[in-house]
Structures are given as structure tokens and as C-alpha cells.
Amino acid sequence: MVGSKRTFTDVTDEEAIEFVDIVSDIVALDEYQKMKNYTHHIGYTRYQHCLNVAWYTYLWCKRSGLNYKSATRGAMLHDFYLYDQHKGEQPIPGRHVEVHPMVALANADKYFEVDEIMYDCITHHMFPSTSVRPVTMEGYIVSIADKYCAGLEVGKTGVDYMSPYVKEAIKKITE
Ligand SMILES: [Fe+2]
Numbered sequence: 001m002v003g004s005k006r007t008f009t010d011v012t013d014e015e016a017i018e019f020v021d022i023v024s025d026i027v028a029l030d031e032y033q034k035m036k037n038y039t040h041h042i043g044y045t046r047y048q049h050c051l052n053v054a055w056y057t058y059l060w061c062k063r064s065g066l067n068y069k070s071a072t073r074g075a076m077l078h079d080f081y082l083y084d085q086h087k088g089e090q091p092i093p094g095r096h097v098e099v100h101p102m103v104a105l106a107n108a109d110k111y112f113e114v115d116e117i118m119y120d121c122i123t124h125h126m127f128p129s130t131s132v133r134p135v136t137m138e139g140y141i142v143s144i145a146d147k148y149c150a151g152l153e154v155g156k157t158g159v160d161y162m163s164p165y166v167k168e169a170i171k172k173i174t175e
């Protein structure tokens with residue numbers, strides 16, 4: 001995982017084992033595997049990005065006593081869209097920041113059961129780039145984990161580069 005020394009292959013790591021169990025059916029889906037064909041944040045695939053966001057969501061939600069299973073699944077599916085917006089492939093008109101969460105939700109709903117927390121995590125993950133706030137703590141955490149991982153994926157470390165909103169949220173989650 002980006003920014004982490006942990007892997008999913010350590011059989012003594014109980015959290016890694018549980019995480020894999022939560023996301024295994026998503027990862028096994030052929031359509032989801034196509035996420036490996038899309039670059040996301042320069043040196044990462046969209047598949048790896050979603051794994052990164054899901055991993056931090058899992059850790060933060062579990063340690064905060066939240067519904068970490070739904071949040072982790074929502075995080076895995078938050079960018080489940082199969083097109084390159086930079087090549088004009090977006091299937092419906094509109095701003096990318098608003099369209100791709102809706103496409104991800106439609107894809108998630110096509111293949112998996114989407115509960116209210118997953119819905120919130122997927123549809124509101126672009127906040128505050130979009131105006132509608134998450135309505136659950138799990139949704140907030142996915143939106144923060146998304147920014148945190150995006151920073152790490154483009155090679156920025158620490159939280160100094162982040163907006164005050166993200167910086168404050170990470171402080172609250174991790175202290
Ligand atoms: Fe996104």
C-alpha cells in the first residue's frame with residue numbers, strides 16, 4: 001500500500017487478512033480487474049488507487065469504531081469507472097468531479113449490493129471539490145483517505161501540502 005510498509009501477503013497480519021476478506025469478491029470481478037488498465041495519479045493504476053484508499057479507510061474506520069466493512073467496500077468502489085476522461089471518453093456530459101462518482105455508483109450497483117454507507121462513500125467522495133457533503137462519518141473518512149492517498153501517489157509526503165480541511169481531518173482521525 002502506498003505510504004505503508006504493510007502488504008497483503010503477510011499471513012501473520014490479522015488486519016491484512018480481514019481486509020482481503022472484505023474486498024475479495026470485488027477484486028475477483030473481471031470488470032473490476034479492468035481498472036488495472038487505467039492510469040490514476042501518474043504512477044498508479046486506478047485499481048491500486050482504490051486499494052490504497054480502501055486500506056486507509058479500513059484502518060481509520062475500524063479504529064474509530066465505525067462500520068468499517070461497508071466503508072472499506074465503498075472505498076474500493078469509489079472510483080469504479082472504466083474510461084479516460086482525458087481522452088474524451090466520459091459517457092455522459094458534465095464536470096468530471098461530479099460525473100465519475102455517479103458512474104462508479106452505477107457500476108457498483110450493477111455488480112454488488114450497495115448499502116447506505118457505501119452509497120455515501122461513493123457519491124460524496126469528491127467533497128470538498130463538490131458541494132454536497134458526506135452524511136456519514138464513513139463517507140467523510142473515504143473523502144479524506146482519497147485526498148491522503150492522492151497526495152502520496154503523486155509523491156508528496158507528510159500533510160503539509162494538504163488543505164486545512166484535509167489536514168485537520170487527518171489529525172482528528174489519527175490522534
Ligand atoms: Fe474520484
Ligand SMILES: [Fe+2]
Pocket residue numbers: 049053078079146
Ligand atoms: Fe479516488
